[in-house]
Amino acid sequence: SQQGEEDPQALSIQEGENATMNCSYKTSINNLQWYRQNSGRGLVHLILIRSNEREKHSGRLRVTLDTSKKSSSLLITASRAADTASYFCATDAGDMRFGAGTRLTVKP
Amino acid sequence: GAVVSQHPSRVICKSGTSVKIECRSLDFQATTMFWYRQFPKQSLMLMATSNEGSKATYEQGVEKDKFLINHASLTLSTLTVASAHPEDSSFYICSARQGAVSTEAFFGQGTRLTVV
Numbered sequence: 221s222q223q224g225e226e227d228p229q230a231l232s233i234q235e236g237e238n239a240t241m242n243c244s245y246k247t248s249i250n251n252l253q254w255y256r257q258n259s260g261r262g263l264v265h266l267i268l269i270r271s272n273e274r275e276k277h278s279g280r281l282r283v284t285l286d287t288s289k290k291s292s293s294l295l296i297t298a299s300r301a302a303d304t305a306s307y308f309c310a311t312d313a314g315d316m317r318f319g320a321g322t323r324l325t326v327k328p
Numbered sequence: 329g330a331v332v333s334q335h336p337s338r339v340i341c342k343s344g345t346s347v348k349i350e351c352r353s354l355d356f357q358a359t360t361m362f363w364y365r366q367f368p369k370q371s372l373m374l375m376a377t378s379n380e381g382s383k384a385t386y387e388q389g390v391e392k393d394k395f396l397i398n399h400a401s402l403t404l405s406t407l408t409v410a411s412a413h414p415e416d417s418s419f420y421i422c423s424a425r426q427g428a429v430s431t432e433a434f435f436g437q438g439t440r441l442t443v444v
Contacts, residue, residue, distance in 0.1 A: 253432070262334075262421065262437035263372075308371060316362055316423065316433055318372040 226309060226319040234327050239296040241322040243309035244289075251312045252285055254294050256305045257321075263308070266294070301328045330356045332424050334436025341412055341443055349407045349439045351422030357402035358424035362433065363395075366419040378405055412443040 226243045233239055243252070254266040269276045269285045269292065276283045282295040296303055308321045331354040341347050351361060360379050364372040376392075378384035378399035386392045394416075396408040405424070409416055421438040425431055 255435075260419070260440070263423075263435040265432060265434070268432055312433075315374060315377045317374055318364075321371045323369075 226307075226322050228322055229320065230323045230325070232325040232327065233299055235299060235301055237299055237326075239299050239303070239324055239326070241294045241307050241309075241324070243292045243294070243319050245292075245309075245311045245319070246290065247311070247313055249287075249311045249313045252283075252292050253310045253312065253316070254281075254283060254292075255308045255310060255318075257308065258305045266307075296324075299324075299326045301326050330354075330424075330426070330434045332358075332422065332434045332436045334422055334439055336439060337437060338440045339442070341441070343413055343443055344411055347409045347412055347441060349409075349420055349422070349441075351405045351407070351424065351436050353403050353424045353426075353434070356424075356426045358405070358426060359402065360425045361399055361405040362423045362425075363397060363405075363407050364421045364423070366421060366438075368419075372421060375407075409441065412441070414443045417441055417443045 251270045253268045255263040257263050267278050267283050269283050280297045285292045303326045306321045306323050309319045310316045333352045335350045363375045366372045375390045376384040376386045376397050378397050380399050380402050384397040394410050399405040419438050419440050423433040423435045425433040
């Protein structure tokens, strides 16, 4: 079964804009990870944030984690057409479960 | 990052035959491996978790007699879809973790199974 929900389900923006995706989950976790998937391909690991961390940055990516609200967000700044993909959060509580995902389209 | 190799990347088989998918960790020892399936435009659904040398733990609703998982070594896990049917057609993905929780899991490139 899936761990949680992501919103929005789909997001369409113009190149250069920021994209924010949210993830909510239900149980206690050890860490939360964000992945990207291009259509029909494997997953690419983006960032891991531990349960005792609140914010993490990697290049144009910024992830926040609020364990009290059981939610996380992924911000992609200055988006590019190449960022077009599906983005998933995955909670790690011993096993790894994925949210429903957000389909991001960045228009050139 | 570490490399997980999944093979084959695509397979087409006839209904009623069995298909084996391999997942190998190439440069680390995987104490835990996960198997997922993904239908088009949907998320990854966890099928089972396997630890080296012990039986896999299956998620509710996943038939263990149909989806046979073997994690016989620290670098190899296999998923066998027994007597495959068209409804088993899906994208299957494995992932492997080296240590305990809070370590990154690495994913294979997935296997697209089509049962005709």
